[in-house]
Amino acid sequence: xxxxxxxxxxxxxxxxxxxxxxxxxxxxxxxxxxxxxxxxxxxxxxxxxxxxxxxxxxxxxxxxxxxxxxxxxxxxxxxxxxxxxxxxxxxxxxxxxxxxxxxxxxxxxxxxxxxxxxxxxxxxxxxxxxxxxxxxxxxxxxxxxxxxxxxxxxxxxxxxxxxxxxxxxxxxxxxxxxxxxxxxxxxxxxxxxxxxxxxxxxxxxxxxxxxxxxxxxxxxxxxxxxxxxxxxxxxxxxxxxxxxxxxxxx
DNA sequence: CTACTAATCCCTT
DNA sequence: AAGGGATTAGTAG
Numbered sequence: 030x031x032x033x034x035x036x037x038x039x040x041x042x043x044x045x046x047x048x049x050x051x052x053x054x055x056x057x058x059x060x061x062x063x064x065x066x067x068x069x070x071x072x073x074x075x076x077x078x079x080x081x082x083x084x085x086x087x088x089x090x091x092x093x094x095x096x097x098x099x100x101x102x103x104x105x106x107x108x109x110x111x112x113x114x115x116x117x118x119x120x121x122x123x124x125x126x127x128x129x130x131x132x133x134x135x136x137x138x139x140x141x142x143x144x145x146x147x148x149x150x151x152x153x154x155x156x157x158x159x160x161x162x163x164x165x166x167x168x169x170x171x172x173x174x175x176x177x178x179x180x181x182x183x184x185x186x187x188x189x190x191x192x193x194x195x196x197x198x199x200x201x202x203x204x205x206x207x208x209x210x211x212x213x214x215x216x217x218x219x220x221x222x223x224x225x226x227x228x229x230x231x232x233x234x235x236x237x238x239x240x241x242x243x244x245x246x247x248x249x250x251x252x253x254x255x256x257x258x259x260x261x262x263x264x265x266x267x268x269x270x271x272x273x274x275x276x277x278x279x
Numbered sequence: 280c281t282a283c284t285a286a287t288c289c290c291t292t
Numbered sequence: 293a294a295g296g297g298a299t300t301a302g303t304a305g
Contacts, residue, residue, distance in 0.1 A: 139302040141284075162294090181286060184295070189284085 142182070146172045150182050158187055216246055 142150070149172055153160060160168070160183060162176075169176040220242055222231065 139285080141303090159295095178285080180294090182284095185285065188296080 142172075142174070142178075146174060150179070150186070154183065154186055158183070158190070216250075219246065 149168065153164070153168060157164065160179075165176050165179045165183070168174075169179045172179070174182075223242055225231065
């Protein structure tokens with residue numbers, strides 16, 4: 030578990046709600062149909078991207094998630110050149126080919142789906158996070174996206190959902206942990222400063238045995254737990270459930 | 280630098 | 293074959 034994640038716990042909300050207003054506000058989105066493809070071509074030609082891409086898909090040693098290493102070479106996967114936009118060589122096709130190389134460098138085309146597309150995707154996701162092929166096809170036609178893009182989107186969205194859930198669980202666990210720590214501290218504190226059961230004042234050394242102290246603490250803890258269970262049962266049954274323990278002072 | 284996102288790659292089911 | 297996990301790469305904040 031990555032504790033760095035806690036920094037973003039408060040961001041648990043649907044993707045669109047997180048990122049769309051930001052990105053939509055801060056950068057110009059393509060306006061209408063034609064959308065992603067047109068955009069991608071335009072973006073590719075941006076300077077920084079071009080420079081990076083020329084260096085990127087050299088033969089590279091990469092390790093996969095199973096610890097295996099393999100060599101990724103430029104011509105290895107046909108997939109890359111298919112997805113997102115088929116017009117990856119777009120306007121600047123020729124000029125970024127390596128001189129003397131017969132294979133064009135692959136580019137990772139950067140684009141965002143439009144707010145409208147995301148909105149539609151989100152609304153379907155709410156109803157069905159796992160659409161079948163027919164649904165995806167229908168959606169892809171409607172949104173002018175490739176079916177692969179729709180598939181990727183849902184896959185990524187499900188992953189995102191899962192990580193959000195994990196973060197949420199992490200935060201709950203952390204709260205519980207903090208609570209237990211505090212409880213532990215106060216118990217330790219109580220053990221250091223024992224109270225006399227007769228007069229209520231500080232107990233004299235040797236007045237109560239260590240074993241008795243432990244028993245008192247344990248009793249208090251058990252009683253507390255019992256009260257909690259009763260309260261919970263009361264909630265569940267819709268009527269108060271009295272604690273079977275008398276309010277004795279041990 | 281970190282978080283987010285679209286896409287890729289490989290493995291499992 | 294489809295889906296999922298890990299990962300990559302481009303970008304915004």
